[in-house]
Amino acid sequence: MPGVESVLRVLKPYKLASREFHPDPTRISVGGVSVGPGSFAVIAGPCSVETEGQVESTAQLLQRSGLKLMRGGAFKPRSSPYSFQGLGEQGLQILSAAAGRHGLTVVTEVLSEYDVDLVSRYAGVLQVGARNMQNFALLKALGETRLPVLLKRSMMGTIEELLLSAEYIMKGGNPHVILCERGIRTFETETRNTLDIGAVPAIKRLSHLPIIVDPSHAMGNWHYVPAASMAALAAGADGIIVEIHPNPAEAMSDGKQSLNYPHFEDLLTRLKELAPHLGTAVN
Numbered sequence: 001m002p003g004v005e006s007v008l009r010v011l012k013p014y015k016l017a018s019r020e021f022h023p024d025p026t027r028i029s030v031g032g033v034s035v036g037p038g039s040f041a042v043i044a045g046p047c048s049v050e051t052e053g054q055v056e057s058t059a060q061l062l063q064r065s066g067l068k069l070m071r072g073g074a075f076k077p078r079s080s081p082y083s084f085q086g087l088g089e090q091g092l093q094i095l096s097a098a099a100g101r102h103g104l105t106v107v108t109e110v111l112s113e114y115d116v117d118l119v120s121r122y123a124g125v126l127q128v129g130a131r132n133m134q135n136f137a138l139l140k141a142l143g144e145t146r147l148p149v150l151l152k153r154s155m156m157g158t159i160e161e162l163l164l165s166a167e168y169i170m171k172g173g174n175p176h177v178i179l180c181e182r183g184i185r186t187f188e189t190e191t192r193n194t195l196d197i198g199a200v201p202a203i204k205r206l207s208h209l210p211i212i213v214d215p216s217h218a219m220g221n222w223h224y225v226p227a228a229s230m231a232a233l234a235a236g237a238d239g240i241i242v243e244i245h246p247n248p249a250e251a252m253s254d255g256k257q258s259l260n261y262p263h264f265e266d267l268l269t270r271l272k273e274l275a276p277h278l279g280t281a282v283n
């Protein structure tokens with residue numbers, strides 16, 4: 001047709017998330033940290049917000065360690081309706097108060113489209129949990145916000161499905177999506193899930209979006225978390241989100257996979273040693 005200079009065949013079903021039209025990697029700036037190439041973001045904190053003291057001690061540890069992004073769940077997606085469901089808005093208040101005192105930004109899960117406004121008042125990054133990767137009503141609502149979204153791969157989601165879920169958010173007008181590999185369900189039972197470390201280079205090739213790894217939910221056992229974190233760094237991930245607790249034996253959720261503070265500090269030391277050899281730096 002006259003006036004048409006070239007026609008590009010769209011090969012991937014996800015257009016905005018694909019490298020095809022956006023060859024350069026995307027960096028997402030949040031709370032003074034750039035998530036993307038050249039920076040390995042370490043997001044840490046408890047599985048669930050339990051008490052003010054617990055979150056305050058986490059925030060102090062992160063500040064001391066030079067980290068900026070604190071995780072913590074206030075709305076918890078629990079397999080059993082009888083398990084602790086999180087403190088809700090009170091948990092968000094505890095998180096944001098501690099974050100404010102220590103110059104941190106909150107990363108926390110939003111479970112439903114009805115809670116997006118509420119959680120956005122306290123959070124710097126909105127987390128979509130594995131169980132909600134294909135909650136399309138939630139993804140559409142997040143497309144209307146401009147806060148960065150941490151989108152976790154579901155336990156049975158393919159890489160293409162993860163990228164299509166990112167596409168929902170981006171199509172809505174929010175380009176700030178960080179992907180997260182958190183383990184997929186396989187026949188293995190020693191680990192809670194199977195960390196699909198291969199997803200990291202695959203997603204790097206297919207998409208310009210940053211991809212981080214959650215070694216805690218992938219492994220389900222704190223003993224395995226340091227090695228999985230180092231593997232994430234070596235595989236080219238843009239960061240990790242890791243569960244820590246001042247006293248994992250007493251955690252209200254996911255104590256088994258939570259690092260105590262000394263073990264977390266050891267891990268940070270090792271990540272900081274390795275990062276420069278891979279052209280990146282822990283943030």
Ligand code: PEP
Binds near residue numbers: 077130182
């Ligand atoms: C979490 O990060 O607290 C969580 C519930 O993780 P996932 O959605 O990956 O199971």
Ligand code: MN
Binds near residue numbers: 047048217243
């Ligand atoms: Mn957890």
